[in-house]
Amino acid sequence: MSADSFYNPSRMSNFALLKDLIQPAKTKIVLLVMDGLGGLPRASDDQTELEAAHTPNLDRLAREGCLGQHYPVDVGITSGSGPGHLGLFGYDPIHYEIGRGVLEAVGIGFPLTGRDVCARGNFCSLDAQGNISDRRAGRIPTSTCEALVKKINAANIKVADGVEIFVEPVQDYRFVVVMRGDGLQANIDETDPQRTGVPPLTALARDAASERTAALFNSWIKQATAVIANDHPANGMTLRGFASDPALPKYKDVYGLNAGVIAVYPMYRGVSSLVGMDVIPHHAHSVAEEFETAATVWNDYDFLFIHVKYTDSRGEDGNFDAKAKVIEEVDAALPGLMGLKPDVLVVTGDHSTPSQLKAHSWHPVPLMIWAPATVRRDRSESFGERACAHGGLGTIHAADIMPLALAHAGRLAKYGA
Amino acid sequence: MSADSFYNPSRMSNFALLKDLIQPAKTKIVLLVMDGLGGLPRASDDQTELEAAHTPNLDRLAREGCLGQHYPVDVGITSGSGPGHLGLFGYDPIHYEIGRGVLEAVGIGFPLTGRDVCARGNFCSLDAQGNISDRRAGRIPTSTCEALVKKINAANIKVADGVEIFVEPVQDYRFVVVMRGDGLQANIDETDPQRTGVPPLTALARDAASERTAALFNSWIKQATAVIANDHPANGMTLRGFASDPALPKYKDVYGLNAGVIAVYPMYRGVSSLVGMDVIPHHAHSVAEEFETAATVWNDYDFLFIHVKYTDSRGEDGNFDAKAKVIEEVDAALPGLMGLKPDVLVVTGDHSTPSQLKAHSWHPVPLMIWAPATVRRDRSESFGERACAHGGLGTIHAADIMPLALAHAGRLAKYGA
Numbered sequence: 093m094s095a096d097s098f099y100n101p102s103r104m105s106n107f108a109l110l111k112d113l114i115q116p117a118k119t120k121i122v123l124l125v126m127d128g129l130g131g132l133p134r135a136s137d138d139q140t141e142l143e144a145a146h147t148p149n150l151d152r153l154a155r156e157g158c159l160g161q162h163y164p165v166d167v168g169i170t171s172g173s174g175p176g177h178l179g180l181f182g183y184d185p186i187h188y189e190i191g192r193g194v195l196e197a198v199g200i201g202f203p204l205t206g207r208d209v210c211a212r213g214n215f216c217s218l219d220a221q222g223n224i225s226d227r228r229a230g231r232i233p234t235s236t237c238e239a240l241v242k243k244i245n246a247a248n249i250k251v252a253d254g255v256e257i258f259v260e261p262v263q264d265y266r267f268v269v270v271m272r273g274d275g276l277q278a279n280i281d282e283t284d285p286q287r288t289g290v291p292p293l294t295a296l297a298r299d300a301a302s303e304r305t306a307a308l309f310n311s312w313i314k315q316a317t318a319v320i321a322n323d324h325p326a327n328g329m330t331l332r333g334f335a336s337d338p339a340l341p342k343y344k345d346v347y348g349l350n351a352g353v354i355a356v357y358p359m360y361r362g363v364s365s366l367v368g369m370d371v372i373p374h375h376a377h378s379v380a381e382e383f384e385t386a387a388t389v390w391n392d393y394d395f396l397f398i399h400v401k402y403t404d405s406r407g408e409d410g411n412f413d414a415k416a417k418v419i420e421e422v423d424a425a426l427p428g429l430m431g432l433k434p435d436v437l438v439v440t441g442d443h444s445t446p447s448q449l450k451a452h453s454w455h456p457v458p459l460m461i462w463a464p465a466t467v468r469r470d471r472s473e474s475f476g477e478r479a480c481a482h483g484g485l486g487t488i489h490a491a492d493i494m495p496l497a498l499a500h501a502g503r504l505a506k507y508g509a
Numbered sequence: 510m511s512a513d514s515f516y517n518p519s520r521m522s523n524f525a526l527l528k529d530l531i532q533p534a535k536t537k538i539v540l541l542v543m544d545g546l547g548g549l550p551r552a553s554d555d556q557t558e559l560e561a562a563h564t565p566n567l568d569r570l571a572r573e574g575c576l577g578q579h580y581p582v583d584v585g586i587t588s589g590s591g592p593g594h595l596g597l598f599g600y601d602p603i604h605y606e607i608g609r610g611v612l613e614a615v616g617i618g619f620p621l622t623g624r625d626v627c628a629r630g631n632f633c634s635l636d637a638q639g640n641i642s643d644r645r646a647g648r649i650p651t652s653t654c655e656a657l658v659k660k661i662n663a664a665n666i667k668v669a670d671g672v673e674i675f676v677e678p679v680q681d682y683r684f685v686v687v688m689r690g691d692g693l694q695a696n697i698d699e700t701d702p703q704r705t706g707v708p709p710l711t712a713l714a715r716d717a718a719s720e721r722t723a724a725l726f727n728s729w730i731k732q733a734t735a736v737i738a739n740d741h742p743a744n745g746m747t748l749r750g751f752a753s754d755p756a757l758p759k760y761k762d763v764y765g766l767n768a769g770v771i772a773v774y775p776m777y778r779g780v781s782s783l784v785g786m787d788v789i790p791h792h793a794h795s796v797a798e799e800f801e802t803a804a805t806v807w808n809d810y811d812f813l814f815i816h817v818k819y820t821d822s823r824g825e826d827g828n829f830d831a832k833a834k835v836i837e838e839v840d841a842a843l844p845g846l847m848g849l850k851p852d853v854l855v856v857t858g859d860h861s862t863p864s865q866l867k868a869h870s871w872h873p874v875p876l877m878i879w880a881p882a883t884v885r886r887d888r889s890e891s892f893g894e895r896a897c898a899h900g901g902l903g904t905i906h907a908a909d910i911m912p913l914a915l916a917h918a919g920r921l922a923k924y925g926a
Binding site: 168171175195446452453454477478486 | 900
């Protein structure tokens with residue numbers, strides 16, 4: 093028996109068990125995620141970004157609540173934002189892989205269906221012999237990408253009866269193509285040869301069931317490439333990450349929750365929609381505006397996931413002070429959220445992004461559960477990494493968070509007599 | 510998919526995932542294991558051996574690093590040294606059983622191959638009717654065991670063309686026999702009837718594939734017993750724990766690490782060699798000499814496992830002060846190791862051996878990760894059981910340690926986008 097076939101540790105919620113225990117309640121849960129929240133202490137005062145930030149509201153909630161820390165995917169594993177959020181939502185990110193084509197599509201807010209196969213596209217430069225001379229077409233600006241996509245869409249390319257094609261620009265030289273029809277399958281090799289001096293590859297099916305889809309994509313690639321053949325520098329394309337909707341279990345089914353997401357970045361709305369959250373339309377830019385959006389839909393949902401992006405962005409910039417400032421912005425806006433009187437508030441991150449590392453990291457993520465009716469206060473004095481390491485929840489996996497939130501919300505019955 | 514079939518938490522490293530994430534680096538990792546490190550507080554001052562020991566160097570590393578505690582096999586399970594080390598190496602000790610014959614063979618430093626079947630042997634006393642009168646031959650001393658093995662080896666017993674046989678003394682009445690050849694299989698019942706007054710059993714194959722090997726062992730037993738038939742009190746033998754190399758995944762393959770072991774006791778070299786570590790030859794007796802050995806091979810390895818035996822031995826002796834003294838010896842020698850400038854140092858044990866219990870125990874094991882570039886300091890003031898229980902790493906499984914070490918060494922890429 094190989095290690096591969098044996099290893100199957102699940103970090104996901106035990107959905108079968110939860111389904112048996114779920115009971116209705118009128119309580120409301122808020123999952124407030126500061127992306128990349130976890131940090132490292134700086135040398136000057138041994139404080140992390142979260143510890144250094146002035147956060148009287150979060151600190152009050154920490155005194156009233158219970159702290160802990162979580163590993164989003166597993167101990168030692170640095171998580172991307174996609175897997176990190178799946179973990180927070182209670183889905184094992186190793187078991188439930190979201191293909192890159194799907195991540196790209198949901199990342200731009202494309203409304204996927206179960207009949208879709210998505211691929212990420214790169215515009216590239218081809219020489220007179222049809223060989224790739226630049227895999228990224230000189231990193232054309234997004235506006236050029238948009239113009240190329242518009243031209244391709246205007247050509248109204250057909251590949252087969254009953255098959256629709258959607259092409260959308262993403263950023264720079266990147267676009268996404270979605271093919272919709274019955275029986276499409278995504279087990280297809282990429283067409284990017286990963287080097288120059290050779291032509292793009294033909295899309296090859298890795299199994300018999302995907303052969304028709306591969307042929308349809310090859311037909312589309314040929315026609316779409318003809319449309320842009322005289323453009324410069326982008327006169328060709330490669331497709332990668334063929335994938336279809338992973339058909340994740342839905343929040344309503346596994347948790348009995350009517351859930352919505354408030355996020356500024358499309359990628360987070362996309363991942364949330366894959367687990368069945370409603371994407372709540374809004375024009376929010378600031379955290380305060382996100383909380384105002386929550387107020388407008390407060391009566392419509394049992395569960396709101398509110399995503400704050402810029403903690404991660406400033407961490408990746410390597411800007412300790414700016415990351416701390418985003419945390420302070422959240423703290424200052426918090427009364428707007430608490431005024432809605434959630435029954436359970438979870439405050440955490442999807443992974444750590446220490447500004448010292450300018451990157452995601454594997455360090456455990458601070459976690460707070462606030463639930464005035466039922467929480468076992470742990471005598472924490474403030475919300476920070478070291479307080480969380482000593483917190484009453486201990487060190488857990490991200491997938492443990494949803495059952496905890498449901499329990500505090502009175503939504504889980506007793507197991508056994 | 511049912512939750513039941515999916516839910517199967519394993520305590521081993523996710524080798525398949527790690528393989529995808531492993532990236533090369535020039536960093537060096539040291540795993541320093543004080544065997545049986547964990548202890549219990551004594552009544553007089555409520556200090557454990559580790560806490561009572563004067564350890565200025567370990568305490569400084571604790572202030573600079575991050576502490577935690579680990580369970581070698583699982584919560585509540587008292588681990589032997591073999592499983593404890595497999596856990597530290599990231600291999601689920603419940604899944605990867607090292608057959609007792611193999612443990613006995615690697616325990617005496619026998620260089621196993623994939624064509625070997627090993628068995629533990631006991632010399633016993635047989636009466637005139639050929640029934641066992643003493644299963645341990647009056648616990649003969651090792652010197653008698655050695656003489657018997659020498660006599661058997663001198664007889665140059667043959668069982669089949671192309672099959673080699675190696676017999677080695679172990680200790681007291683115990684020896685090991687290794688049969689080497691093509692197609693040998695170890696699924697064979699022991700020949701020890703576990704009682705006196707009956708003859709040794711015939712080696713019986715438990716499957717068809719092992720029948721030939723069982724017959725060869727029976728042939729060998731018959732001939733070897735004839736060689737010692739007139740000896741006293743050991744004039745017979747039983748064989749147990751038939752086993753072959755468990756073919757563990759190797760460090761190079763699963764972690765991308767060029768690894769070596771420095772250990773005074775052969776058993777630890779043996780277990781390490783089973784996971785692909787180079788056994789580094791040395792004449793070290795003291796911890797300082799083990800560290801000097803590390804210096805001589807420092808440029809040759811990415812990973813060094815250094816094993817300190819006597820913490821466990823003194824714990825098993827029930828000698829609190831002597832165990833603390835071994836810890837102090839390690840502490841005093843540490844500057845020699847730190848002078849080599851490892852990027853990541855892990856200090857821990859393979860299990861607890863509280864001197865009050867004079868035995869291995871199930872208590873969690875103190876753990877320290879020191880990695881100046883990336884560690885989240887947790888404000889620990891010293892290295893000890895209670896500090897570790899409050900440490901920033903939380904309470905984890907032994908198999909989580911290797912992914913953490915790899916992450917701190919910059920050897921794991923991000924998982925997912």
